[in-house]
Amino acid sequence: MKNRFLEAGQIVNTHGIQGEVKIVPWCDSPEFLCRFDTLYLGERPVKVRSARIHKGNVLALLEGVDDVNAAMALKGRTVCIDRTGVVLPEGRHFIADLIGLRVLDADSGAELGAVIDVLTPPAHEVYVVRGEHDYMIPAVDEFLVETNVEEGYLKVRLIEGMQTDV
Template identity: 25%
Template sequence: MVDQYFQVGKIVNTQALRGELRVLASTDFPEERFQVGSELAIFKDKELLAQVEVDGHRLHKNFHLLHFKGYDSINDVEIFKGTQLKVHASQRQEELGENEFYYDEIVGLEVVTDQGQYLGKVREILALPANDVFAVQSPEPGHKDILIPYIADVVQNIDLESGQITIQLMEGLID
């Protein structure tokens, strides 16, 4: 069986000279995933570059600044710019609460209105301070993504079995 990993962040840049990396989280559990002692895997595309252990974590603006054990200079970590941070399936929390989902369960789902209008598929999830936002890729070429806030007034139902999210359109949500 091939090991299964789930993305928890993207390394976007280095930070200073002592081996810290700027990470954009793509997990609802950044405090858990990036805590000191956490084991993560670094992937470039589908290639595993390194298994690392977090030995430093702090927040700076909208980034998580991570330091990995044994990577003590900018020269050690520059190769990781633009890569994905993943967690092994064995470290994934088994049970989530009601109406809680892993990002990878949502990405790819079809989005329809409560009137049956097909809007597209979830391309990515933007983790914003107020709430997550689903970026829905329009099926029509050249159209911008539709941004759907993950709030109770809009998202009516997420059905993983049918692969569909049902939303109630709010005024101004779609141009």
């Protein structure tokens, strides 16, 4: 079962004396995180009074956080979003839903392992797969044949050099 709440960033510091918090976003972009009217600390909703981007981070003023002391008390906390408030474009998935998917060779049907991490360098995501061997598979159409989160698998087509434990 998919988690309703997804980790989206971490409060790493305060900003100014009015209670703003600095959030390092763990999502595709800080702009994505700024879209939300409500963030969650655990499963507790917190209204976002304002949010803006600053040096790749999000500076947010949260309801009930009115001074630097209240903001400092949140330092280190993980902020979450409610997945029901997000519509992803066709073919896109939350990274949290990809972790743990079984990875199958599209040609032979052999199970290669499971996705243990998703790297997000600038060009495109890379799936880290661990099984009998380790693989790094770029998340591009040439290598991804089918992604079926509901059924719990990913079908891939490998080329030489993707196996990383040789």
